[in-house]
Amino acid sequence: MTWLLLSPALGLAALALVPSESGGRVRLVGTLGTLPPLALAVWYYVAGVPRETETATWFRMPLGGGPTLELTYRLGWDGITAALVLLTAIVSTAAALAGWNVKKRRKTFYALLLTLEIGLLGAFVARDLALFFLFFELALVPTFFLIGIWGRRERERAANRFLIYNGLGSALMLIAFGLVAAVAAGNAGAAVVTTDFERVAQGLAASGAGEALRWTAFALLAAGFGIKMPVFPLHTWMLKVHAEAHPAVVMMHAGLLLKLGAYGILRFGFSLFAAEFETSAPVVAALGAIGLLYGALIALRQTELRLVLAYSSLSHMGMTLIGMAALNETGVRGAVFQMVSHGLVAAILFLIVGCLAERTQTTDLADLGGLAKPVPFIGGMWMLGGLAALGLPGLSGFVGELLVLAGAFGPLPWAAVAGLVGIVLAAVYMLRAVMGVTFGPLPERFESLRDARFEEALPAVALAAFIVLLGVYPSVLESTVRPAVEHLMRGFGG
Amino acid sequence: MNAMRAQDWVSLLPEGILIGISIILLVFDLASPDRRWKSRAIGWLSFAGIVAAFVATAAIGRTAETVRLFGDSVVVDAFAVAFKLVILTASGLVALMSVGTVRKPDVPVASEYFCLLPLAVAGAMIVVSSGDLVTLYVGLELMSIATYVLVAVRKQTATSAEAAFKYLTVSGIASAVTLYGMSFLYGTAGTTNLEAIGRHLPTMSDRFDGLLIMALALVVAGVAVKTAAAPFHAWAPDVYQGAPSAAAAFLAAVSKVAAVGLLIRLVVGAFGPHHVFGQVASAMIALVAATAMIVGNAVALRERNVRRLIALSGVANAGYLLVPLAVHAGQPEAVGALTDVTVFYALAYAVMTVGALAVSAAVAAAEGHEDMSAFAGLYHRAPLTAWAMVVLLMSLAGLPPTGGFVGKLLILLDAVRSGMYGLAAVLAVTSVVSFYYYFAVARQMFLRTSGGPAVSMSAPVGATVAVCAAATLALGLYPQGWTALWP
Secondary structure (H helix, E strand, C coil), X not given: CHHHHHHHHHHHHHHHHCCCCCHHHHHHHHHHCCHHHHHHHHHHHHHCCCCCEEEEEEEEEECCCCCEEEEEEEEECCHHHHHHHHHHHHHHHHHHHHHHHCCCCHHHHHHHHHHHHHHHHHHHHECEHHHHHHHHHHHHHHHHHHHHHHCCCCHHHHHHHHHHHHHHHHHHHHHHHHHHHHHHHHCCCCCEEECEHHHHHXXXXXXXXXXXXXXXXXXXXXXXXXXXXXXXXXXXXXXXXXXXXXXXXXXXXXXXXXXXXXXXXXXXXXXHCHHHHHHHHHHHHHHHHHHHHHHHHHHHHCCEHHHHHHHHHHHHHHHHHHHHHCCCHHHHHHHHHHHHHHHHHHHHHHHHHHHHHHHHCCCECCCCCCCCCCCHHHHHHHHHHHHHHCCCCCCHHHHHHHHHHHHXXXXXXXXXXXXXXXXXXXXXXXXXXXXXXXXXXXXHHHCCCCCCCHHHHHHHHHHHHHHHHHHHCCHHHHHHHHHHHHHHHHHCCC | CCCCCHHHHHCCHHHHHHHHHHHHHHHHHHHCCCCCCHHHHHHHHHHHHHHHHHHHHHHHHHHCCCEEECCCCEEECHHHHHHHHHHHHHHHHHHHHHHHHCCCXXXXXXXXXXXXXXXXXXXXXXXXXXXXXXXXXXXXHHHHHHHHHHHHCCCCCHHHHHXXXXXXXXXXXXXXXXXXXXXXXXXXXXXXXXXXXXXXXHHCCHHHHHHHHHHHHHHHHHHHHHHCCCCCCCHHHHHHHHCCHHHHHXXXXXXXXXXXXXXXXXXXXXXXXXXXXXXXXXXXXXXXXXHHHHHHHHHHCCCCEHHHHHHHHHHHHHHHHHHHHHHHCCCHHHHHHHHHHHHHHHHHHHHHHHHHHHHHHHHHHHHCCCEHHHHCCHHHHCHHHHHHHHHHHHHHHCCCCCHHHHHHHHHHHHHHHCCCHHHHHHHHHHHHHHHHHHHHHHHHHHHCCCCCCCCCCCHHHHHHHHHHHHHHHHHHHCCXXXXXXXX
């Protein structure tokens, strides 16, 4: 797995050798740089990793007369990680191709993109609290620059807002991690304060820590990840990013970074705070339902395509949250499926938004229309993405939503009803967006538009293929995710 | 008093080297004819002296033996060695930076500057290895008086003169306040030896409690001025702005760390053993630390001048540095943990601040002003410098993988483990606030463009920046590398 983490660095090294004046070669090398991690991710996904965990002591530091602080370099692998790593690799390559229309400072763009990929991959495989945090922050800094340098007019404000919100989320997360590590070690009377995830979990369970302490840590952790996911009402930063950043960056952001928040809740919330999560499940589901309905309703009224998609992201993450709050295997599997599916769907939709924006210089629904005629391929892909987003059977979105709802109907029927309403609304707003772009009268100035170039068509077709594959043959993903979810759910009574 | 053994004298070698080199340079400066290269040569010699002192201290640290000299007034223990290593590292970097920045036309008395620098460092080292109020104060004054001159060397510039005057007055008053507090301590305990005071206080009747609390408050306030911790920080932005950048780096890195060391020595040694005063001291320092973190970071949000920005960031960092002391003030037995946590962050802080000041000095020199916009488009003009600055800024903001992150993590864990949740929360949240202004600089460098002049750095300044950035990364990726040097 260390190879997986190092593989984007290969691209970084190659990139360093290319002079930044030859822009064509820079983008080619940058894109090729995303292939080694993709190959490794596919290989690991299909054949499994050579070793399920890799552990090394990162550093040990004696705290004077007190215990020794030990941070470990510990990587782990399971179905959920496998799915998200593969998603990361796919979307990164797609985003690298989508970034071909970047005009300025290509070398920096690809260097940051590859660094971001390292951060994301690392966060998904890390099994040490401090290591997770390190990779998480490693993803934050390049994203800041990616948003701030290549976005639209208000990109700097978007980058700033991204930084402050996520910084706050990280700080809450860090306090929670510190609290958990200290409690886990302190009450066990151990000579070592460790951040190794499994030992922290054992220590915490054995510590018999007080209710108040556990709840505080849980609330901090939930709020931290809640900002990153984002959960209503902490979502405002993400709208700005969707609206202002370069489409390739939004692909990484909506497709992957948001998933990291959900992943964090799943990985850390579930195993460290099973009891607390169980008690607060209705609240979590309610927040999910609010996000889902609120996002869907606002998406109905937006005319800016990017904002339609932004609110749609919020809505879909709400669905994920409901799935997790269902606290049964079906629901959680649905949530993971939904994460992967939405990652792919968001990627393809923003890929197309990028194509449109480059050609028409606008992404306002009011200005667009009739594009199926001049650019049939782009229009078709846009339609396919839209249909996947609204959960059409046969495409990936459907499976995740079905599982979530099936899981939620038992324990939280009202949340499931909200989910159903959300799906109906999704159909309305997505179809509105799809129709508004592809059909209707074609403005004259768009008549001579050129259809997708090769580097745009390739990722679109690939993403579409995965969306269809997951839709018609969900076991590809299901069979991998299921054992991991079963393992994760062992802490719960039901 | 035991007769001093020959090897005990060896433990004073580092201070001896520094004072010796200072005197030699002074004589050399007076005796030799004026040449163009003279002040540079003196600068390099002064740097060499600091390096030699570092090597000597590291060697002394190997023996892991506590040496007490002059009736327990000088104590060379693990605490002292660890702090001295930080002070010498920071001073070495400051000296290196000075060689590149303190030049004749700007500074007419460059040679004197380099003679006084080792003296100030020696003062800082005496502070952290004192076991007695008298040595504590002597060291503090040696450091302060030497730095008054370091701040004032650009005597033709108005802002520099203003800075020097302000620093002299404020710091002088602070010294007096500290001394006043110490006098109460001596008056009640009847001795100036810290350990003796520590033993004596718990046996005293509570009639003296009011007096002792006043002594404590005065000392904390006086030293807080030297560390530039809020609410005693108002001098710092003006002084950092007016002083030569290397002198500002000395104030930020060396004198702040030495003052924190002083406070630890005094509070833990004298007040720690007392069950009530330990807690009172802890509360007092926690208050100062929290105020410093909040005020420093909040005020910095509106600051556009980079030098002043770093001064305010230094105010916030004084707060971070004081957190471990607030946590352990009442636990003399935990002084080991306190030392390790403080020293690690102090080192990370010293390295990143000196580096950041060196970069800003070079940028400001090229642009002719110190507004944040001087950094605009730095990435295009000097990409390596810009990347180094990003590393330093990330460390200041407490982001991994840098020394600043590991240091803050240690402080945070330490505070949480001891149940100081409030202080831990302030630390984490104010760190986030600081993202805003640190990244504002990064934004200028990468997101803006400008046709500003190329930034040229003299070799010593470039070396300073490179060493600082590399050390910052090394401390973040392999922190125990440094602890190998500790006794």
